[in-house]
Amino acid sequence: MMVDDLGIGDIGCYGNDTIRTPNIDRLASEGVKLTQHVAAAPLCTPSRAAFMTGRYAIRSGMGSTGRVQVLLFLGGSGGLPPSETTFAKRLQQQGYTTGLIGKWHLGVSCESRGDHCHHPNQHGFSYFYGLPFTLFNDCVSGEGSDVLKDLQEALRNLTLLLLIGIFTIVCVRVMGLLEVSLWLLVPLFLLSILAAAVWYFPFMLLPTWNCIIMRNQEVIEQPMTVETLPHRLLGEAQNFIKRNADHPFLLFFSLAHIHTPLFTTPAFAGKSRHGRYGDNLEEVDWIIGKVTETVDSLGLADNTMMYFTSDHGGHLEDADPRIGQKGGWNGIYKGGKAMGGWEGGIRVPGIFRWPGRLAAGRVLEEPTSLMDLYPTLKYLAEDTEPDRQLDGHNLMPLLEGKTGRSEHEFMFHYCGMYLNAVRWHPPGSDSIFKVHLFTPNFSPPGAGGCYDTKVCLCHGDHVTHHDPPLVYDLFHDPSESRPLAPDTEPRYAEVLEQTAKAVGRHKSTLTNQHTADKTHSKASTDAHGVQNQLTWGKILWRPWLQPCCGTFPFCGCKENTTTF
Template sequence: MKKLSLIILSLLLISLVRAQNTKPNIVIIYVDDLGYGDLSSYGATEVQTPNVDKLAKGGVMFTDGHCSAATCTPSRYSLLTGRYAFRKDAAVLPGDAPLLISTGRPTLPGMLKQNGYRTAVIGKWHLGLGNGNVDWNGKVAPGPFEIGFDYSYLIPSTGDRVPSVMLENHHVVGLDPEDPIEINYKKKVGTDPTGIENPELLRYPSDQFHGKTIVNGVSRIGYMSGGNAARFKDETVPYQMLHKARTFIDDNQDQPFFLYFAFHDIHVPRLPDARFLGITSMGVRGDAIVQMDYITGELVKHLDKRGLSDNTIIVFSSDNGPVLDDGYSDEAVDLQGKHQPAGPYRGNKYSAYEAGTRVPTIVYWPGTIEAKESDALVTQTDLYASFAELIGHELAATEAPDSEAMWSTFTGQSDKGRDFLLEESVTLSLRHGHYKYIHPTNKKAAWIKEEKNIEAGTSTEPQLFDLSSDVGEQVNIAAKNKKLVKMMQAEIARIKNNEVTR
């Protein structure tokens, strides 16, 4: 009876939105490398995040919310397509990679645009651009425009990779045509100093992989020459993003809009603005968390200022679990102190263990959804179908094939989460209730421990954990639960062999 009442309530809410013909604005605030334990609302004590905490206290705060993968590019792909990234064989992309999302594939922004929304992406992209031979001095396409966005203001890949410029729509911002950009990921171009050759010029040391062209005192992945007037200053990028987001909101406040606001914080290189330096005892990683919280607060305040908050859904989450040393020696490890970036969970970014994908997940819609904490098992992959459900868009047979409509769960009206939830890393893992299964693999993952000091979580044998009594995934119970292991293996096989899951 209670379940029926929740379903009726959810249907009434959806009907009310449609009847009023006032589609809600949608803002996804997507943080980079933010762990489950990195917010004070999720248990952090060494850093305070009052602005995000306000969202958590006023919305639905999920304790079992997941991105789709333990690394950024796959998670972003699944978020925007409602499709598992392994189907595209997606991995972390180099800075000169072609556009990962096919221009003919349905996307979340494309679906919303089809239904009357203005759409924008602002911040880190890292989903590839062009067709494999980008001319950074001309029109950079295809890109966000070609997959459903009306406006874009981007870090083309990520901050630790060249080109270290901002891309607005199809063109590099502030480029001097007399100083053209050249990018090469295989050999040095130009005469710019590199971290490998000139470590004395660095603000902090890097590993060899991140030791190429120096921009803003930090060496990056890949070689770059030219474009000096266009090169960004890491410290100002969050403010530039905020300014562009405010402008987009102002320009589109009289119609429904979708804003995908993708932070670069707290990804490396961590270079927070001077006003945040030293604000925590955790060094630049902690300071970057506070900076992220501030920018989030300013974005929410702008919605309030424009009178849009009551008609705006905010989803706050992260693209993967936390990482401390990810190529730069910025004292994040030395100054960690008592802080636990992954909270009580095992693993980090890159890992098949739970902390690889269990991330802060908050849905906030003041005046419409009630504040609560939910332990429902949810994934970002389901946002596509859930927003389609809300606005009355009927998904085509091959649209968002791995996305399930879970709107009543995302708004806290139902406590029912996913029956099965896939987690992608070096291997595939599966959640079912409180059980966590990690599929065996022979893929080489030693680099994760050797280079990142992170447990990969992989094995050539099946792994099964009971998270209700073993939240730290310490006791492998696979040998004693062969029937359950077989069922979990069969479900992974079904998912892999059947793209259309609805």
């Protein structure tokens, strides 16, 4: 069960005493709570790619080199490459029935509307119901747009200027002020039509293009009705569990909460102490409780592992003058969503509950990763087939108390495709050193956010490189507020030396990787030979790739929701 954009400081069992999360807290009291659970990226597309594959997003080309760091259009051609292997595919091969309910956001098609090369069905999920994209502000009227707002404004302004130019030329000609050739109107008129089309069709119709629901490879609602979405997703998750209770199954319940726009479910509206965000989080807790209740009522608890987490930290900058804060709280940790390797953007809740196998109430303070789920599930499914280069580790020895030490001596933190920071947990030491090679620039400086764009960028003038790097000891300074120096940390030089060597070893594993599609030119691959999935050519909307219910471009349909 993965929540979207959930701050680690928003959960009761992680220290929050003003938002009610009794069902999530119950999972922790009946299972194992991880306190240093880390996402591989502070944004959803690269984080989820790493989560699904057990590998850093750079290995699958799912990290950005520029401005766009996530998939922006369902009609783009980028996504999780068909050559990648997910934990769902591994378990499917071991006889498990696999399902994904909720958010995907890892692409749909490559070359034609029907090829579905990036679709969950092609990545090991035998059943899919939910959002092939994500929940964006564009999906709700009056919430504004999340997608390339400055480009939208530029195209709109260009269209208006061209129309004003045409009107001015006509007026001047009619009034006889100047002899202006009417032929000048032709290119202006054509340019205005082109600018209007490039602005209107991809951007003004975003609710139709991106805000859809699919069941397997069929579009069943376009645009989607957001108000009924939470109950539909919950109902589908419960029904999947009930249908498959008698044989091995894997369910990835990927909630649409708590990404903006926030829901206004009547049963929860105004009930929390933190506005609509708190209402939404308490609804999340209720949903988790209902899923847990379904598992328990079917007598599945003792042989079912339940896992609760978030794809990354809360979004600090997201607020609205009408409803206040719309993003999460990351507790004592610095930074948040889309802010590089700072702890607030990558440290997430991690709870495993399995009464038949895991002792209740244990707390693990060792470094762990979302990427660890892949090798853990592979181990539990008794899958011994050779695999690719993995960056996660099997968690069962830690969870069961057979070892007290994480296999993650080093962890690497990426901002886009760029190595941003390195974490080192020295053998025989409680210290966990964090070395920041560069950090995103905050605007205004020191205020804790990228207020101009709401998403920190990872390249050029948007970052500050540190020489020497910033060094923190997370064991003594989890909020990353006191940089170490040679005169304050005896191991300072050793930390820099060991992390530099680890970076060299890590980078050597990234070479000689094959492209996802060898028919593409070398220009479409990055320095490691992996086809980059987040280039402008792959991100931008292509009409022939747009999923559609009906006849394109007249897409539209509504799901019968009377059963929910």
